[in-house]
Amino acid sequence: MAGRYGFAQFFSRDKVKTFKPKKRFDPGSLKYNLHKQANASLNSGIDLREVVKLPSNEDLNDWLAVHVVDFFNRINLLYGTICEYCTEETCTTMSGGPRYEYQWCDTDSVKYKKPTALPAPKYISLLMDWVESQINDENIFPVKVGVPFPKNYLQVVKKLLTRLYRVFVHVYIHHFDTLVALGAEAHVNTCYKHFYYFVVEYSLVDKKELEPLREMTEKMCL
Numbered sequence: 001m002a003g004r005y006g007f008a009q010f011f012s013r014d015k016v017k018t019f020k021p022k023k024r025f026d027p028g029s030l031k032y033n034l035h036k037q038a039n040a041s042l043n044s045g046i047d048l049r050e051v052v053k054l055p056s057n058e059d060l061n062d063w064l065a066v067h068v069v070d071f072f073n074r075i076n077l078l079y080g081t082i083c084e085y086c087t088e089e090t091c092t093t094m095s096g097g098p099r100y101e102y103q104w105c106d107t108d109s110v111k112y113k114k115p116t117a118l119p120a121p122k123y124i125s126l127l128m129d130w131v132e133s134q135i136n137d138e139n140i141f142p143v144k145v146g147v148p149f150p151k152n153y154l155q156v157v158k159k160l161l162t163r164l165y166r167v168f169v170h171v172y173i174h175h176f177d178t179l180v181a182l183g184a185e186a187h188v189n190t191c192y193k194h195f196y197y198f199v200v201e202y203s204l205v206d207k208k209e210l211e212p213l214r215e216m217t218e219k220m221c222l
Contacts, residue, residue, distance in 0.1 A: 048190075052198040060202075061149045064157050065141055067198055072131050072160075074191050075167050079124060081184050082175045091120035096169035096212040106130060120170055127163055134160055161195075161204050168192055169212045189220060196221050 054063050079086075094102045094117075103115035104123050112126070135141050140156055142149060150156075171179070171188070179185050196217060199205040210217065 048193050048197050049201075051194065052201045061153060064154075064202070064204075065149075068141075068157055068160055069135060071164060071195055071198075072128075072135065074195075075164050076128060078171060078184075078188055078191060079128075079167055081182060082171060082178045083121065085175060085178050086121050086124075086170075088119035088121060091170070091174060094118055094120045094123035094166070094170060096166070096173045100169065100212045102166050120174070124167055124170070127167070131160055131164065158204050161199055162206070162209050165195070165199070165205055165209060168195070172213060172216065193221050 052067075054060055094104070096102075101117070102123065103117050104112050104126050105115040106112045106126070118126070134156060138144075138147075140150060140153065172192075176185075179188055196210075
């Protein structure tokens with residue numbers, strides 16, 4: 001079967017990085033059908049705890065891949081709605097309040113082999129580019145039916161989702177008022193709950209990484 005992914009641009013602003021859905025699934029492919037099934041369930045109004053559960057007779061690795069791409073696109077959109085308010089002047093560090101700061105590290109790069117403190121928009125820009133590169137790597141996310149996932153696939157998925165979660169942390173803690181002013185609060189809350197239930201269902205993000213939003217999560221999700 002031909003490749004399952006494509007590209008679609010939807011968002012751009014002057015002087016800021018373009019945030020856009022980087023991936024979509026080719027109609028007729030296995031992942032496209034899983035994607036439609038997941039979104040149909042999500043839009044049906046049923047309990048989000050049930051939505052994230054693996055459909056019967058489906059492969060877990062494919063189910064994880066579909067959601068990694070979907071969450072990547074949704075979080076891109078989420079950040080895109082507030083990115084003009086998240087500048088190197090207003091957000092000098094990638095943080096979630098005074099207790100949590102994230103430093104960027106990419107051992108495959110020349111510049112960021114060691115954890116490096118960066119302004120939030122720079123960190124998130126590098127993060128999105130890095131996630132895209134992982135998703136585009138057919139050695140990690142095979143695009144042909146019958147090609148197996150790599151042995152370290154689950155570890156990669158955990159790292160991808162852990163880093164994407166940090167965007168939620170920054171946006172909720174530093175830009176929540178902007179979300180409310182833009183009327184985006186309800187949509188972002190639904191996206192967050194979907195993400196949270198998914199990563200908890202499959203133990204994909206360590207509890208310590210979830211700690212910055214623990215109080216909010218307890219009120220919203222538990």
